[in-house]
Amino acid sequence: MKLTSLAKVVLLPLLAVVALGGCATDPNRVGITNRSQPGPAIGQAIGAGVGAVGGNVVGGVVGIGEGFAAGAKIPFDNTTRIVRRWRTETTPDGRTIQVPEDIIVDAQGRPVGN
Numbered sequence: 001m002k003l004t005s006l007a008k009v010v011l012l013p014l015l016a017v018v019a020l021g022g023c024a025t026d027p028n029r030v031g032i033t034n035r036s037q038p039g040p041a042i043g044q045a046i047g048a049g050v051g052a053v054g055g056n057v058v059g060g061v062v063g064i065g066e067g068f069a070a071g072a073k074i075p076f077d078n079t080t081r082i083v084r085r086w087r088t089e090t091t092p093d094g095r096t097i098q099v100p101e102d103i104i105v106d107a108q109g110r111p112v113g114n
Helices: 004-021 038-076
Strands: 081-091 096-105
Touching: none
Parallel strands: none
Antiparallel strands: 081 096
16 A cells, blocks of 8 residues: 555544544534543643743743843932931920931932932
């Protein structure tokens, strides 16, 4: 038997069975294939695995890029805040009062300037 006749007799019907074996029979079901059939179930599992691995690889690359960008901008961070501290002073007439003292601090809470 020649290879071409073997392909016609065995391979073509096998491919037809594989291709048509997972078709959904209920038109109200979502999707084209029937998930309870082995072909579509294996396809779904492989697709989910490839998608998860691919998504994690892409997520890792994006995370590295975001980390690099965050690290590169730290030396240029000039965010400041004003912290108000109250100190107690005694007036010349003997009264005790609270006086506000505003201090400009950087992002780590260190005083800026003098």
